[in-house]
Amino acid sequence: MTLPTLSIRITDVVEIILLSILVYRVMLWIRETRAWTLLKGILVLGFFVAVAYALQMDTIKFLVAKGTDLALMAAVIIFQPELRRAMEQLGEKRVLPNIVPFDSSRNVSERMSDKTVNELVKASVEMGKAKTGALIVLEQNVSLTEYERTGISVDAHVTSQLLINIFEHNTPLHDGAVLVRENRIVSATCYLPLSDNMVLSKELGTRHRAGIGVSEVTDSLTIIISEETGQISYAYRGELSRGVSGEELKARLVSFQNKTVDMKKFRLWKGKTKNEEKDSE
Numbered sequence: 001m002t003l004p005t006l007s008i009r010i011t012d013v014v015e016i017i018l019l020s021i022l023v024y025r026v027m028l029w030i031r032e033t034r035a036w037t038l039l040k041g042i043l044v045l046g047f048f049v050a051v052a053y054a055l056q057m058d059t060i061k062f063l064v065a066k067g068t069d070l071a072l073m074a075a076v077i078i079f080q081p082e083l084r085r086a087m088e089q090l091g092e093k094r095v096l097p098n099i100v101p102f103d104s105s106r107n108v109s110e111r112m113s114d115k116t117v118n119e120l121v122k123a124s125v126e127m128g129k130a131k132t133g134a135l136i137v138l139e140q141n142v143s144l145t146e147y148e149r150t151g152i153s154v155d156a157h158v159t160s161q162l163l164i165n166i167f168e169h170n171t172p173l174h175d176g177a178v179l180v181r182e183n184r185i186v187s188a189t190c191y192l193p194l195s196d197n198m199v200l201s202k203e204l205g206t207r208h209r210a211g212i213g214v215s216e217v218t219d220s221l222t223i224i225i226s227e228e229t230g231q232i233s234y235a236y237r238g239e240l241s242r243g244v245s246g247e248e249l250k251a252r253l254v255s256f257q258n259k260t261v262d263m264k265k266f267r268l269w270k271g272k273t274k275n276e277e278k279d280s281e
């Protein structure tokens with residue numbers, strides 16, 4: 001008996017590596033999202049289907065054959081937010097933008113200036129002391145344009161006075177969230193997606209849920225000031241850090257600021273953005 005000769009080309013090896021990375025990334029994604037629970041359900045269902053196939057149960061086999069396409073479509077609809085987030089994360093990995101330099105999501109992010117960090121901290125501490133409720137979202141690589149559209153356009157430098165004024169009770173702009181891009185307040189009264197995380201403390205109302213919600217679906221950092229307690233909190237990647245001090249907030253903002261340092265280098269050859277021009281004026 002002659003054994004078949006195996007000819008492995010270099011492209012086969014590359015293909016195996018790429019597929020392994022893809023499977024690994026998909027598994028990580030499943031682990032981090034609601035899809036994990038679904039996967040466990042599918043595994044149980046898969047076991048029963050396998051039994052049905054082994055025992056030649058024709059009706060079940062017929063239903064499975066007809067229902068697979070429908071189930072795939074339903075999964076895409078149900079997991080639309082997670083799939084969208086996964087695609088956005090792929091864009092954030094700085095693989096595509098280096099190949100496709102006109103990727104618009106890159107244009108909106110820049111390292112915040114030290115002045116902006118100080119103004120944000122000052123405003124948060126003062127609003128905390130006065131128990132003025134506030135919700136401030138700081139954009140990073142994922143564009144917040146879709147939430148910006150739900151609010152009133154502002155376009156002004158970040159200053160503590162302006163932030164305090166915006167969130168002042170019974171003023172037209174105090175409700176909802178303020179969005180900050182680079183060193184500017186771009187919009188106020190914005191409506192954010194609420195987090196549906198069941199594990200969150202029942203004490204947390206809609207302001208906190210909205211702050212966490214936007215941090216789950218984007219890479220933004222949200223500062224939340226509680227109207228009830230005056231506590232300063234921040235949310236990042238769905239995690240809430242509650243009751244932080246001014247110093248702690250500042251440290252967090254400084255590390256947030258440093259995350260995008262290399263964006264400047266990237267944009268040296270692209271010229272100044274609209275806001276950079278305004279800021280340098």
Ligand SMILES: Nc1ncnc2c1ncn2[C@@H]1O[C@H](COP(=O)(O)OP(=O)(O)OP(=O)(O)O)[C@@H](O)[C@H]1O
Pocket residue numbers: 133134135174175176177190191192193194203204205206207208209210225226227228229
């Ligand atoms: N989806 C949303 N997007 C943006 N802002 C929201 C959203 N939902 C609620 N808010 C803001 O939160 C305010 C209500 O806060 P609520 O008291 O329910 O929350 P909370 O988390 O308990 O905060 P606090 O500790 O300040 O009371 C609203 O007046 C509004 O300004």
